[in-house]
Amino acid sequence: MALPPPDPQFVLRGTGAAVHALHFSCGGQEPDIPVLFSGSENGYVHVWNLKTHRVDTVLDGHGKKSICCVETMGGKTRLLSQGRDQRICLWDLAEGRTSVTDCVFTENVGFCRCSLLEVAAGRWLMAMAAKALEEVQVLELPSKTSVCTLKPAVGAKLGMPMCLKLWQVYKTHHLVNAGISDIAIRPDKKILATGGWDHRIRIFGWKKLKPLAVLDYHAATVHCVAFSDHRSPREGLLAAGSKDHRISIWSIYTET
Incomplete structure (x- = not known):
């Protein structure tokens, strides 16, 4: 008989608003304990200490506009955050600093998160929804040089981008449960998690996308999911942020 789905290891409270973005980063003062960044509807980025289960730092750089993306760039001291204020902010968090060092203006008022792909040491490609309704712009960071603009074929009506991901291999799978807010792939490429409008988190095997578990805790839409980047799956964590x-x-892992 299959074991029942587990309960959360613990729950973090105190954002004061719906959580729309999550990102783990390892390599802090205690390497075995990752740092968790969260972005909320009230415009704040919270830096969580997972040992004390409390907030260490609160970042305020988006004029109280909702945060839709947070991600580190090459370590926990360089942070990117994207807000509904049409800005993508780059932060310097080294030695206790909480300053915005640069900004990219997206000129897009939608909900589509940007996507980063490291292409060389200290260099990234960033894809984001463009000013034109159906287009996607790709920039090189940190120079902010335009690489290309992706446009639909003539006559095609694709609508506003709602989700995008820079990726180097791909396949498709039809999900039977409609309304997926976010998808995260564990770093070892063995499992993936989805956050749903039906308040649930679903776990799938990556190779064949076989359903493995349904995690039912939240009382509203699960907006975002993120895996920690620990090398060992047994040490890894899954975080889910909700409305x-x-x-x-x-704590989610497989035996193989």
Whole structure:
């Protein structure tokens, strides 16, 4: 008989608003304990200490506009955040600093998160929804040089981009549960997690996309999911942020 789905290891409270973005980063003062960044509807980025289960730092750089993306760039001291204020901010968090060092203006008022892909040491490509309704712009960072603009074929009506990802291999799979807010792939490429409008987190095997578990804790839409980047799956964590203002932390791994 299959074991029942687990409960969260613990739950983080205190964002004061719906959680729309999550990102783990390892390599802090205690390497075995990752740092968790969250972005909320009230415009704040919270830096969580997962040992104390409390907020260490609050970052305010988006004029109280909702945060839709947070991601580190080459370490936990360089942070990118994207807000509904049409700005993507680059932060310097080294030695306790909390300053915005640069900004990219997106000219897009939608909900589509940008996507980063490291192409060389200290160099990234960033894809984001462009000013034109159906287009996607790709920039090189940190120079902010335009690489290309992706446009639909003549006559095609694709609508506003809602989700995008820079990726170097791909395949497709039809999900039977409609309304997926976010997808995260564990760094070892063995499992993936989805956050759903139906308040649930679903776990799939990556190779064949076989359903493995349904995690049911939240009382509202799960907006975002993120895996920690620990090398060992047994040490890894899954975080899920919800419209119910809570972040659930789960221990999810497979034996192989």
